[in-house]
Amino acid sequence: MDSTIPYIPEPTLRRLPWYLACVSRLRAHGVERVSSTTISRELNVDSSQIAKDLSYLNIRGKTRIGYDVVELEQVLVDFLGFARSHNAVIMGAGSLGAALIADSGLRRFGLNIVAGFDVNPALVGTDIGEVPIFHTDELAARRSELGAEIAIIAVPVDIAADVAEKCVAAGFKALWNFTPFRIRTSPEIVVTNTSIYAHLAVMYNRLSAKR
Amino acid sequence: MDSTIPYIPEPTLRRLPWYLACVSRLRAHGVERVSSTTISRELNVDSSQIAKDLSYLNIRGKTRIGYDVVELEQVLVDFLGFARSHNAVIMGAGSLGAALIADSGLRRFGLNIVAGFDVNPALVGTDIGEVPIFHTDELAARRSELGAEIAIIAVPVDIAADVAEKCVAAGFKALWNFTPFRIRTSPEIVVTNTSIYAHLAVMYNRLSAKR
Numbered sequence: 001m002d003s004t005i006p007y008i009p010e011p012t013l014r015r016l017p018w019y020l021a022c023v024s025r026l027r028a029h030g031v032e033r034v035s036s037t038t039i040s041r042e043l044n045v046d047s048s049q050i051a052k053d054l055s056y057l058n059i060r061g062k063t064r065i066g067y068d069v070v071e072l073e074q075v076l077v078d079f080l081g082f083a084r085s086h087n088a089v090i091m092g093a094g095s096l097g098a099a100l101i102a103d104s105g106l107r108r109f110g111l112n113i114v115a116g117f118d119v120n121p122a123l124v125g126t127d128i129g130e131v132p133i134f135h136t137d138e139l140a141a142r143r144s145e146l147g148a149e150i151a152i153i154a155v156p157v158d159i160a161a162d163v164a165e166k167c168v169a170a171g172f173k174a175l176w177n178f179t180p181f182r183i184r185t186s187p188e189i190v191v192t193n194t195s196i197y198a199h200l201a202v203m204y205n206r207l208s209a210k211r
Numbered sequence: 212m213d214s215t216i217p218y219i220p221e222p223t224l225r226r227l228p229w230y231l232a233c234v235s236r237l238r239a240h241g242v243e244r245v246s247s248t249t250i251s252r253e254l255n256v257d258s259s260q261i262a263k264d265l266s267y268l269n270i271r272g273k274t275r276i277g278y279d280v281v282e283l284e285q286v287l288v289d290f291l292g293f294a295r296s297h298n299a300v301i302m303g304a305g306s307l308g309a310a311l312i313a314d315s316g317l318r319r320f321g322l323n324i325v326a327g328f329d330v331n332p333a334l335v336g337t338d339i340g341e342v343p344i345f346h347t348d349e350l351a352a353r354r355s356e357l358g359a360e361i362a363i364i365a366v367p368v369d370i371a372a373d374v375a376e377k378c379v380a381a382g383f384k385a386l387w388n389f390t391p392f393r394i395r396t397s398p399e400i401v402v403t404n405t406s407i408y409a410h411l412a413v414m415y416n417r418l419s420a421k422r
Contacts, residue, residue: 204292
């Protein structure tokens with residue numbers, strides 16, 4: 001099934017989950033059909049953009065009727081990979097790492113955190129929720145038995161470079177980077193950056209500028 | 212001090228924390244001077260872009276010497292607002308909300324979560340860490356005594372619209388939205404979106420496309 005998934009432009013990929021949230025909400029309210037115009041009104045995204053984004057999916061809306069809500073929701077969930085389970089490990093089981101392990105929302109979107117790795121003796125050998133925490137030295141030995149391709153980097157920024165290198169050496173295919181360090185690695189490795197703290201900087205500036 | 216802070220383009224604001232992370236790392240390693248060329252090599256960002264971004268700050272590098280590392284770190288921290296305390300509340304003290312309360316990293320970047328709000332009777336009246344959880348009905352009455360201008364929206368997506376409206380009515384000036392719902396509100400309100408799950412969609416697609 002994965003082999004049928006084409007490479008989609010990132011802006012489209014980022015909007016598709018918005019459409020999913022919108023359609024799920026409509027379905028929960030008993031709505032049966034939806035047009036891109038309606039989604040446009042709900043989300044404040046241009047309706048021609050929505051039609052174009054949805055054209056990547058294996059679904060067609062009907063003129064003057066629109067999309068079947070249940071079908072569109074299912075096609076989006078399948079397409080986005082949220083219905084499949086993707087095993088991942090957390091590098092760094094400190095504050096942010098433990099928080100991500102605790103966030104059951106990630107599991108609902110297909111992310112299955114199977115282990116954490118840390119060097120802190122107070123954490124190694126413990127469980128957070130039901131997730132075991134191993135020593136980082138065991139990363140390479142444990143990766144394939146864990147069946148994990150995704151490493152979530154939640155370590156302090158000053159060791160992010162070293163940890164990312166260790167993950168690549170251990171055979172991980174994707175790094176989800178929560179640190180502000182810009183990871184550079186081989187082009188075969190997928191790197192996704194989530195800069196929570198950069199968003200704070202934007203928010204603080206906008207608040208100050210409005211005063 | 213806030214009044215001297217100009218409106219900065221968002222791409223610049225998002226890069227400044229990368230520079231801060233880089234400079235903090237250099238300072239920890241005892242480096243005293245840094246040029247934009249060095250930062251460029253570390254972060255994989257064009258050095259003329261870095262010089263332009265840093266020109267928004269009240270600091271000048273010296274030709275052939277570069278920036279003073281300690282000074283640049285301090286100027287960045289001040290400018291980004293990470294050294295000031297910004298009171299915030301969490302809307303939704305479930306899985307993600309509790310995780311954000313637990314993430315001490317946010318506090319290091321100036322975000323001070325002073326309360327959570329939820330409608331779940333099992334949560335209302337409890338503390339998470341040292342953060343009290345109140346009923347959402349008390350939001351308007353509690354906001355000013357809490358001195359909070361920022362509301363972090365971590366509720367289920369189907370109530371995100373209602374909760375955002377309640378926050379604006381209660382007098383919050385900034386909404387940090389972790390749901391995939393696109394909040395539309397008056398232009399005086401700062402809305403910052405952090406779509407963790409949209410990043411998952413991008414990562415899954417890139418992983419599949421590489422197979």
